[in-house]
Amino acid sequence: MLEAINLTCVRGERRLFHDLNVHLERGSGLFVQGPNGSGKTTLLRVFAGLTPPCGGAILWNGSPIQVARDHLRRELLYCGHLIGLKDDLTAIENLVYAAALADEPISDAIAQDALKQSGLYEIADLPVRALSQGQKRRVSLARLCYLRRSFWILDEPLTALDDAAAQWVLDRISWHLNEGGTAIWTSHLPMFLAGSIRTLQIGS
Numbered sequence: 755m756l757e758a759i760n761l762t763c764v765r766g767e768r769r770l771f772h773d774l775n776v777h778l779e780r781g782s783g784l785f786v787q788g789p790n791g792s793g794k795t796t797l798l799r800v801f802a803g804l805t806p807p808c809g810g811a812i813l814w815n816g817s818p819i820q821v822a823r824d825h826l827r828r829e830l831l832y833c834g835h836l837i838g839l840k841d842d843l844t845a846i847e848n849l850v851y852a853a854a855l856a857d858e859p860i861s862d863a864i865a866q867d868a869l870k871q872s873g874l875y876e877i878a879d880l881p882v883r884a885l886s887q888g889q890k891r892r893v894s895l896a897r898l899c900y901l902r903r904s905f906w907i908l909d910e911p912l913t914a915l916d917d918a919a920a921q922w923v924l925d926r927i928s929w930h931l932n933e934g935g936t937a938i939w940t941s942h943l944p945m946f947l948a949g950s951i952r953t954l955q956i957g958s
């Protein structure tokens with residue numbers, strides 16, 4: 755499904771990674787680990803087609819990412835470092851708005867159900883500016899409940915989450931992989947998942 759061949763990336767004077775090879779089939783996950791500044795976010799952006807590598811190639815279902823870009827975009831759910839919510843909108847409005855932007859419109863009821871699953875039912879109608887960091891993160895991750903994307907890239911999804919919410923994220927990833935999806939994620943926290951998971955250590 756996703757193949758990276760001899761990927762190399764340089765930022766300024768630093769070579770972040772060099773001749774990196776990854777092969778991810780359906781139902782498998784990749785946990786990217788490394789110290790601050792080692793290049794995890796950069797690598798995730800390269801996998802998502804958002805940042806071009808300095809060398810090497812990425813294949814999506816056998817086609818170079820430059821050719822398969824539109825198809826990849828339709829299959830990709832990217833949760834970045836930044837939460838990306840509109841402060842003045844409620845949690846529900848944010849999910850409905852983001853789903854429309856992703857060209858997969860959802861009803862208020864679906865948004866409400868996703869928020870309930872992520873443990874946020876009671877604050878669904880509050881403007882996001884009134885939520886805590888962990889609650890905002892949960893709103894952003896509620897997308898994992900309904901967006902039908904086969905390829906998830908999650909950059910530090912556990913940041914600011916309590917134990918229960920972190921477990922919920924791990925369960926969602928496990929569910930996704932069991933359904934035949936693919937996922938790549940980073941975290942400075944341990945993330946124990948059963949199944950076909952590879953760990954990639956960079957920067958050390």
Ligand SMILES: Nc1ncnc2c1ncn2[C@@H]1O[C@H](COP(=O)(O)OP(=O)(O)OP(=O)(O)O)[C@@H](O)[C@H]1O
Nearest residue numbers: 765766768770788789790791792793794795796797
């Ligand atoms: N657009 C850019 N221009 C120049 N340097 C950059 C750019 N983006 C990232 N870098 C540098 O590349 C290096 C890797 O950054 P990156 O964000 O990928 O690290 P990271 O492993 O995700 O870090 P963290 O664990 O702190 O989130 C850092 O030294 C950073 O300063």
